[in-house]
Amino acid sequence: MTEPDGGGLLDVGDGQRIRWDVRGDPAGTPAVVVHGGPGSGAPTGTHRSFDPARYRLVQFDQRGCGGSLPHASDPATDLSANTTAHLVADMERLREHLGIESWVVFGGSWGSTLALAYAQAHPERVRAMLLVAVTTTRRSEIDWLYRGVGRFLPREWAVFRAHHDDPDLLGGYARLLGDPDPGVRERAALAWATWEDAILALEPGGRPVFTPRPGPDLLALTRLCAHYFSHGAFLEEGVLIREAGRLAGIPGVLVHGRLDLGGPLTTAWELSRAWPGAELHVVDDAGHLGNAEFGRLMREALDRFAG
Numbered sequence: 001m002t003e004p005d006g007g008g009l010l011d012v013g014d015g016q017r018i019r020w021d022v023r024g025d026p027a028g029t030p031a032v033v034v035h036g037g038p039g040s041g042a043p044t045g046t047h048r049s050f051d052p053a054r055y056r057l058v059q060f061d062q063r064g065c066g067g068s069l070p071h072a073s074d075p076a077t078d079l080s081a082n083t084t085a086h087l088v089a090d091m092e093r094l095r096e097h098l099g100i101e102s103w104v105v106f107g108g109s110w111g112s113t114l115a116l117a118y119a120q121a122h123p124e125r126v127r128a129m130l131l132v133a134v135t136t137t138r139r140s141e142i143d144w145l146y147r148g149v150g151r152f153l154p155r156e157w158a159v160f161r162a163h164h165d166d167p168d169l170l171g172g173y174a175r176l177l178g179d180p181d182p183g184v185r186e187r188a189a190l191a192w193a194t195w196e197d198a199i200l201a202l203e204p205g206g207r208p209v210f211t212p213r214p215g216p217d218l219l220a221l222t223r224l225c226a227h228y229f230s231h232g233a234f235l236e237e238g239v240l241i242r243e244a245g246r247l248a249g250i251p252g253v254l255v256h257g258r259l260d261l262g263g264p265l266t267t268a269w270e271l272s273r274a275w276p277g278a279e280l281h282v283v284d285d286a287g288h289l290g291n292a293e294f295g296r297l298m299r300e301a302l303d304r305f306a307g
Helices: 084-098 110-121 139-146 154-161 169-177 182-201 215-229 266-274 292-305
Strands: 006-013 016-024 029-034 055-060 103-109 126-134 252-257 279-283
Touching (some): 110 126, 139 215, 252 266
Parallel strands (some): 029 055
Antiparallel strands (some): 006 016
């Protein structure tokens, strides 16, 4: 995919401006990338899966991260207007701003949760969906990621748990990550990142993803993760699977690694059963970060969606 040929900051209300860019063929099939995290910012390499001769690709940074303003790394940044409903509305405002009638929606990890929430709110605006490392961010999934999986990493989880003594594990981290003392914030961010990287390190081809990030980006990522996950992603429990019938008629491809330790396959399986016509591809030797087979399946789906 080519370099961006347009972009900027879009005022979406609540004092928020989201950074966006667009690239590819202006006459191509419109598509949007919904990044993970929450708070990771638009990925640098995902656009390579899209054929620049066939797609008009939109990428954006969700509220509070990447190039969007104000940045969540600043403890003065109020997160009360940073919820899933706000992010869904931002996507719709961006679509309208760009004059796009409907688009292909791609999301990975948390991005698949937000993509599903958007598609269920605006099914008429979605041509097709590609979701990888599928999550719906149910409280049961959050509990697994930040407690249950500790049965495989008892020492690492004990360190993560011992960072503070608040009975509310994620709420306690959310408070520390918004503390005015930069040392408190930095230590909490590193503890959070170290836990998540410990899980990824157990997967085939696993590598540190969170700890190598530079200071402000890591602070925003961990603060937004703690903010969303301590509130159950601001979603009614199980709603994205329960309401998956709203996606009937939207072509959907789900790609998930059987060895995804942080996001077990059961979520992708349940979603595929509830979404009429969705295809689930299970990659036996992959985890949350995927592998070459992930890439092949993604390109195959995107070539099909481009028509």
